[in-house]
Amino acid sequence: MKQLPASIWTLTVGIVVTLIAFWAGGHNGLFPEQASAQAPLVDNFFNLMFMIAVALFLLVAGTIIFFMIQFRQRPGDEGDGVPLEGDFALEAYWTLIPAVIVIVLGIYSVEVFTEMGGFAPGGGGGNHLFMSHHSHHKMKTQLVSDTDAPDASMTEEFNAEYGFGGTDQADVTVTVTGMQYAWIFNYPEQNVTAGELHIPVDKTVQLNIKAADVIHSFWVPQFRLKQDAIPGHNTELRFTATKVGDYPVVCAELCGGYHGAMRTRVYVHTQTEYDQWLAENQFAQNPDLSGAVAVHAEE
Amino acid sequence: MAQAQLPVSSELPQASGHHPTAWKWYDYFTFNVDHKLIGIQYLVFSFVFYLVGGLMAVVMRTELYTPDADVIDPNLYNALLTNHGTIMIFGWIVPAAIGGFGNFLVPLMIGARDMAFPRLNALAFWMLPPAGLLLVGSFFFGGAQAGWTSYPPLSLITANTAQSMWCLSIILAGTSSILGSVNFVVTMVKMRVPSMAWDQMPLFCWAMMATSVLALLSTPVLAIGLTLLFFDINFGTSFFKPDAGGNVIIYQHLFWFYSHPAVYLMILPIFGIMSEVIPVHARKPIFGYKAIVGSSMVICLIGLFVWVHHMFTSGTPPWMRMFFTVSTLIVAVPTGVKIFSWTATLWGGKIRYTSAMLFAIGLLIMFVVGGLSGVTLGTAPVDIHMHDTYYVVAHFHYVLFGGSVFGLYAGIYHWFPKMTGKMLNEPLGKVHFLLTLIGANITFLPMHVLGTQGMPRRVAMYDPQFTHINQICTIGAFVLAFSVIPFLVNVVWSWGWGEKASGNPWRALTLEWTTASPPIIENWHRLPVLTQGPYDYGFNGHEEAEITSSHF
């Protein structure tokens, strides 16, 4: 049999690796369903990196295995290999190509981060980067009153120092408090408090996140979003749920023995269902306010 | 503190002359100043801790076989995971790679008779047993339960006594590591044999140089962080108590300012081992000596500016997340240079598949997987989803187990003859390699999926949807536990009754192979003179046999 020229081999290998990488980038099935506007952004970015990673892995591992076979010691050969100490062009290539890849990835991640609303915590674009609203002075009392008895302090402006989320103005605002080992969701405008999160679909939701005792982390895998709840710092998360259904809310930061059991659910409703849920609970939790229900439900 | 150690006199230590000709077994339990003996002390000590930490992991994996917390109490689970992480890092990889191989090899490789400050060296080692005792002892007080990261406020309100012991233990280990690093830097700068130019220093030594500089720059910050934590727990201060004005985020910065560089502390010496093992067993000069040296330094430098990638979901301003995304990604470039250089070293070689070489090649492949998953984590948008999930656990076991542990095994197979004068059994070594490779992949590969699908880390109970994948991981962990047996049998049997090793069984060119196996007490009767570079394989007229015969 005649020996195939090296260039054909290289070409074939290149095509195969590219095909596998492309396929893996699109069909890895690693993620759960996408239920927020942010999720596809994250997934697409990850899939791109996964594709690059698969290609790089196949190339590196393939080369190693090929060399292992090709350059194994033959029986009886006690000599040394080729005394080659380097090759400038080759080294320049494998420094520059990865450098280009990581620069592209860096730019792309700033892009994705911006698109996800990462630069807009604190009420839609306010510059809170260097501002410090350290709330320790009334931390303790505030936390207790927030969770036990929502009152006037709730309507006070919530200054999130750090956060993440969509750039749109929020349609629904919920105060989230993490405590060992539960999440408390409070709807300040309606004076409703619940153990699960209920939100309308396709509306911008703003979560104002606090912690009552230790650090927790609010995570909805289907939304691809996570934000720590940090005692002493207010954080926020803004997003738009895009699929009706219910999804797990997971605490992702070690918070004690039952950290693993700190789970609840988020219910994404249609607007009507959501209004209905809100009205029922508003009525049940504030019997004296029954008159106001209709007004709010209308909004 | 350490200052008391500084010698105030200029009296010369009178070392030579009154030595015994070889150390006895009981010398290994004493305050001995010989760097080789100290190196072996570090290695054996840390391997015992590896078994302890591994046992903890096996118990954890057993618990995770089912979704409910039915095997052990969740608080005990947290204590186990905290101490598993702590022991593996501060009790196994760091002391074995830096203390063990660093001490044994650096003076031998640069043609010195000992480290620059032998007594300081012994002192640094003897800080570790008390540190280890503190950690193990903390279990009698419930064990520290806040994870190896010990974020306040959780670490301030759980198991106070045990947490305090944990702090002290790490501060001790850290001090030991600072003293050790001072010693390495001075030794390499001042004590190379006169004939050795900087660009003839073996790459392992360069790796130790980068490691030491990194340790010197980052460890003090951890010491302060843990001291403040200790004060908060015991002396009523409130640095990290939010309800009294403290700030929990500051702790995270202090912690990661050390602990991110710490991951490079754990991989750079291993990279050094790779650069020694691969050329010898491939019979090739190392490809790109200068690039490898340079990349160590670049990793060391950039490694100091990426720590916030562990805090993408903490209170971190957006510009910071972006800055640290980019800096984190950049580390992939120098690391890639190393990976590619080793791969190119294989090209045109005559590769001997010794156990050492198998572990080195296994490392190459496993580490690339871990490194690439690290790159995905390095980008803030993706990390927002992945942070604190099993995807992270998968990432760091690939780099730590598939990287550091494989590298330590490669090093042990390579230098065991030098350390003990006995050859390890090769067939047993290959069984060990296969079991480890298979076990590691069964255990850690599926964890990626757990993470992306939604399983957080550090949980004793989890959503039943993850049961099957967890069971695969647990089975893998049992395979890993089993894989230690051929290794232990091999080491014990070979050390006692193994085939005798010659001075240079692999026909290698670095200086440690120019003396006897095990080396005599002051390493050489007459210091060797360099006649060639450390990796000049295949060049005519530079046969390794020459230096072995003329200098020993």
Next chain:
Amino acid sequence: MTTAPNPSELAIQEETQADDHEHHDFRMFGLLTFLGSESLMFGALFAVFLIFRGEFPQWPPEETEVELILPAINTVILVSSSFVIHYGDAAIKKGNVAGLQKWYWVTALMGAIFLGGQVYEYATLGYGLTTNVFANCFYVMTGFHGLHVFIGILLILGVLWRSRLPGHYTAEKHIGVEMAEIYWHFVDIIWIVLFVLIYILALLN
């Protein structure tokens, strides 16, 4: 190489030679490396202090103000002691052991006065370690520095103790003297930064 003398003899010869010439800068280099690392410990404390300073509306908070006179006097004493200790070093470079002893005694004394002043300040400030975050920082930082001063005094006393032996320190051989001096300068520089951070910045608030 075949006719070399008894190898072990040669080894010993080589080693003592190496020691004479090299051991000196070994130690100095080791000390400097160590101090470089050590300064990052203080660096971390300074960073913590500055972060808190940026966060609090008033820093130092009310009722935990610092006083200025005593620390200023203390600063003058410590800074001048750095010059004093240098006289000691200059003396031994001329082989003057008595001069060395004199100046090192004075330095140790000044260090002790500094520590005394610090203790007095602690006793009269009216607030303790746990009062608030500022007090936490204040006591931890000055205490940690004080510990270093204390160790510095011990080193100086060590030099003085050894200097009793005739010929122990000479114009050529006095590395221990120099190391104690370098360490003392280090402690001094750290204090200047500390003083600026804690006391001077408080004035600017």
